[in-house]
């Protein structure tokens with residue numbers, strides 16, 4: 180697409196209004212042009228014909244006039260030639276008489292020229308001045324004598340005459356009389372009156388055309404003669420650059436060498452007057468139409484475009500989240516009306532959907548309580564008012580909720596959460612609300628109408644009665660952390676954080692309810708500082724962390740040892756930090772895998788070093804729950820073993836019972852992989868979790884470690900004795916070896932040995948030892964054992 184577009188320019192975006200106007204005007208002009216062309220063709224044909232017929236009619240009229248005139252002139256000339264006195268005078272060459280007769284006769288018939296010629300064509304007498312016209316006398320005379328008369332036109336002294344020649348007979352021809360009538364302006368005017376056309380008399384002389392007389396002003400002569408349209412079957416009148424005149428040329432000369440004639444001229448304009456007028460009308464109508472169309476187009480475009488503008492503006496307001504807007508557009512067009520209605524319907528849809536999205540964004544889908552973010556917002560709204568009621572922020576955590584999920588399944592777990600949410604909502608009011616912070620944590624905000632202790636206890640009481648789900652009765656325990664405003668702060672986020680610090684404290688110290696105080700914050704900060712220190716010592720490996728090894732001794736005569744690797748942290752400022760403090764911290768902060776990696780490497784290095792000193796003993800490493808989800812852990816262990824040329828039987832792993840149970844399926848998978856690689860596996864702290872006998876059967880473990888809480892006072896507590904004894908029997912029935920940890924005295928050791936416990940671990944045998952002390956202890960213990968055996 181992008182490639183295809185690179186060559187072409189982006190399409191110009193025109194407004195709808197401009198498009199409509201363009202279209203309307205274009206259409207109108209095209210229509211007007213078509214009409215104009217049609218009219219043009221038909222009328223110009225018509226005009227052309229009109230010119231032709233006008234000229235034709237005029238021509239025949241003129242020809243008629245000419246022949247009439249000829250006859251008339253002839254008969255008046257005959258009167259002269261048949262006059263006896265005249266004949267006699269001619270015969271006697273009586274010049275005076277001839278002249279007087281010619282003169283008188285000429286006057287009578289209104290002739291302009293009276294001439295008597297000899298039969299040889301010589302001028303005998305004339306009433307006019309000097310006539311030496313070079314006409315073809317010979318032909319003239321001959322045709323006169325042969326035909327008994329002749330008619331012709333002569334240019335004499337630049338005047339054009341129609342001349343009649345008749346022989347004077349006595350009885351044979353003795354002379355020729357010539358009577359001439361001038362074709363002058365007056366005649367031209369007369370003929371113009373008859374034919375309706377302009378009349379021009381001309382004569383050629385020495386290849387010049389002389390205009391003798393014309394009804395046209397001299398300025399037009401050229402137009403009427405040289406540049407005129409001459410009707411001719413082959414040509415039509417040109418439409419563009421029309422000539423001014425259409426002229427018809429009538430040739431008059433017959434015998435004369437001079438070319439003489441008449442031009443009949445028709446003012447072309449006259450023929451086209453109607454046509455031009457029509458053209459103008461069309462033009463004006465088109466112009467008027469265009470103005471009207473423009474107005475109509477503007478109106479129409481307004482009708483269409485302005486609602487679209489309004490719709491567009493409405494759309495962008497909708498995009499900004501305004502809903503329920505009425506579309507105030509002109510709705511008199513069906514499509515616009517439909518569109519406007521669709522806009523309104525769309526808004527309803529959008530409003531519903533946005534409400535749903537808002538709800539989803541603000542609510543927890545399972546319990547329908549608001550979520551953390553929204554809770555913080557609502558709390559902030561409450562705290563924003565100048566005179567807000569003091570309010571308690573209560574963080575609630577379900578203790579061991581994972582176990583509920585693992586034992587009864589997620590459906591029951593979800594049901595529990597819903598019921599908790601329901602109970603919490605029963606106490607919410609105008610300024611109080613409940614929220615789910617995630618997982619098994621809830622939050623309540625309640626006005627402090629009573630002491631914060633009472634409010635918190637109230638919530639605890641509300642939650643602690645049993646939950647009935649599908650025939651089950653589940654009792655849950657909760658940790659509650661409380662902060663309050665304005666006592667602990669006035670920022671909503673800060674209050675929630677303080678409540679959760681208090682909750683943390685409640686959980687760690689196994690308190691039901693904890694109230695935030697400054698001290699807690701300090702502890703919290705200290706823990707954060709500790710974490711930061713741990714992180715830096717892990718990455719720098721500066722010797723603060725060390726591995727200690729606590730022996731596990733096999734019961735019976737032979738002195739066989741194994742060790743449990745236990746980490747020690749000697750902080751440069753705070754000294755010894757117990758693992759029970761920083762291990763859970765590291766687990767919470769996601770740092771435990773770094774610790775495990777560090778421990779695994781340190782332990783393997785140590786085993787390799789011992790191996791060089793010809794000492795071998797299996798060392799057990801403690802794994803955390805998070806380690807069980809690390810797919811690459813096993814690979815890195817293998818890699819290290821390979822690097823130090825060790826086999827898998829030198830390592831074992833311990834995982835606490837409750838940690839395996841957290842994610843039983845995934846945990847068991849990884850343990851299976853460890854087991855299949857040949858590592859011994861132990862369930863640590865057995866008895867503190869909830870594992871059932873049937874679950875135990877599916878665990879890919881080789882060993883069970885009875886938790887030290889059952890062993891420490893074994894010699895004194897009958898209950899512990901029952902538990903430990905039966906656990907040993909149970910483990911053995913599953914083919915598991917049993918380790919008792921926390922053996923602190925001889926009596927406990929004896930009891931355990933009697934019950935068949937396989938391995939013993941405890942301060943009575945040895946405290947955890949730094950690596951350098953291990954070999955010494957081994958030698959010492961072996962010699963003591965030998966002494967005892969003897």
Ligand code: C2E
Pocket residue numbers: 729744745746757758759762778800801802803833863864887920921922923940941942943947
């Ligand atoms: P644990 O795995 O149950 O380790 C045994 C704990 O019991 C050790 O405490 C050990 O010193 C203590 N103990 C052994 N015998 C006796 C006895 O006779 N009397 C008494 N009172 N205590 C005895 P320690 O070393 O403080 O470790 C505490 C816990 O820290 C361990 O419990 C283990 O859960 C964790 N931990 C220690 N090192 C590591 C480690 O490298 N990795 C991991 N993930 N956890 C570790």
Ligand code: CA
Pocket residue numbers: 743801833863
């Ligand atoms: Ca352990």
Ligand code: CA
Pocket residue numbers: 863864884886887920
């Ligand atoms: Ca243990």
